[in-house]
Amino acid sequence: GEDVEQSLFLSVREGDSSVINCTYTDSSSTYLYWYKQEPGAGLQLLTYIFSNMDMKQDQRLTVLLNKKDKHLSLRIADTQTGDSAIYFCAEVTNAGKSTFGDGTTLTVKP
Amino acid sequence: EAGVAQSPRYKIIEKRQSVAFWCNPISGHATLYWYQQILGQGPKLLIQFQNNGVVDDSQLPKDRFSAERLKGVDSTLKIQPAKLEDSAVYLCASSLTKGRADTQYFGPGTRLTVL
Numbered sequence: 001g002e003d004v005e006q007s008l009f010l011s012v013r014e015g016d017s018s019v020i021n022c023t024y025t026d027s028s029s030t031y032l033y034w035y036k037q038e039p040g041a042g043l044q045l046l047t048y049i050f051s052n053m054d055m056k057q058d059q060r061l062t063v064l065l066n067k068k069d070k071h072l073s074l075r076i077a078d079t080q081t082g083d084s085a086i087y088f089c090a091e092v093t094n095a096g097k098s099t100f101g102d103g104t105t106l107t108v109k110p
Numbered sequence: 111e112a113g114v115a116q117s118p119r120y121k122i123i124e125k126r127q128s129v130a131f132w133c134n135p136i137s138g139h140a141t142l143y144w145y146q147q148i149l150g151q152g153p154k155l156l157i158q159f160q161n162n163g164v165v166d167d168s169q170l171p172k173d174r175f176s177a178e179r180l181k182g183v184d185s186t187l188k189i190q191p192a193k194l195e196d197s198a199v200y201l202c203a204s205s206l207t208k209g210r211a212d213t214q215y216f217g218p219g220t221r222l223t224v225l
Contacts, residue, residue: 004152042114042201042216043153088152097166098214100152 004101006089011107018076020104022089025070029091032065034074037086037103046074046087076106084108112136114217116202122223128190131220135183135204141165142179143214144187145201153201159185189222197224 003025012018024032030051035043049056049063049072056063062075076083086103093099115134123129135142140161145153156175158165161182170177174193179185189196199219205212 040218042203042218043214044216045213090152098155100154102150102152 004089004091004099006087006101006104008102009105009107011109012079014079014081014108014110016079018074018079018083018106018108020074020076020087020089020106022072022074022101023070024072024089024091024099026091026093026099027070028094030094031092032063032072033088033090033092034061034063035088035090035100037088043088079106079108081108081110114202114204114215116200116217116220118220119218120221120223122225123192124225125194126191128188129192129222130186130188131200131202131222133185133187133202133217135185135202136215139204139206139215140182141205141207141212142185143203143205144177144185145203147199147201147219149198156187192222192224194224197222 005023031048033048034046036046037043047058047061047063049065054065060077064073084107086105088103089101091099117132142159144156146156147153156170157167157177159179162179175189177187199221201216201219203214203216205214
């Protein structure tokens with residue numbers, strides 16, 4: 001079945017780059033997403049990548065996909081204190097089923 | 111553009127009681143989702159509607175959970191009777207269609223505590 005794994009915590013200093021990693025198991029995944037969740041709020045879509053791509057860049061965000069290893073990463077350049085939040089990786093299979101990881105809590109220290 | 115609205119924001123009940131949550135999706139969005147997010151975990155899909163029809167309810171505990179989307183707009187999710195393990199945030203999301211790349215817009219959630 002589908003399973004998405006993420007490391008639980010990441011701490012960086014303001015101005016550094018953050019890299020959040022995710023692994024998934026379903027080889028039929030067609031889209032992979034990154035969401036951000038701030039305290040008391042719903043999930044906000046940050047970016048997504050189609051499975052036939054290996055990289056996508058959007059301003060400070062860079063997504064890398066290694067389909068062979070089923071590994072996805074999100075790099076945030078010049079991390080700011082406002083980037084502190086929980087980041088969720090999610091896969092969507094060919095059948096349209098969404099599976100979320102348990103989230104990585106990013107803490108940005110000034 | 112107004113976002114996804116949910117109410118109530120917080121609810122505390124005792125086990126074996128009933129509870130209902132309401133969701134108003136973004137206007138024009140055909141697809142509506144209910145997720146359960148237990149503390150420390152990612153959201154788990156409970157049910158997905160396309161207009162007023164159910165697309166996927168494979169993870170909905172049907173012995174106690176029910177959901178409806180009359181007229182293909184607002185939706186309610188009900189739990190009857192509630193158990194301690196139902197304590198979670200219930201998130202509603204909507205998207206324009208059910209396409210895999212369609213952005214899902216999430217509401218703020220309803221935090222349920224079952225005592």
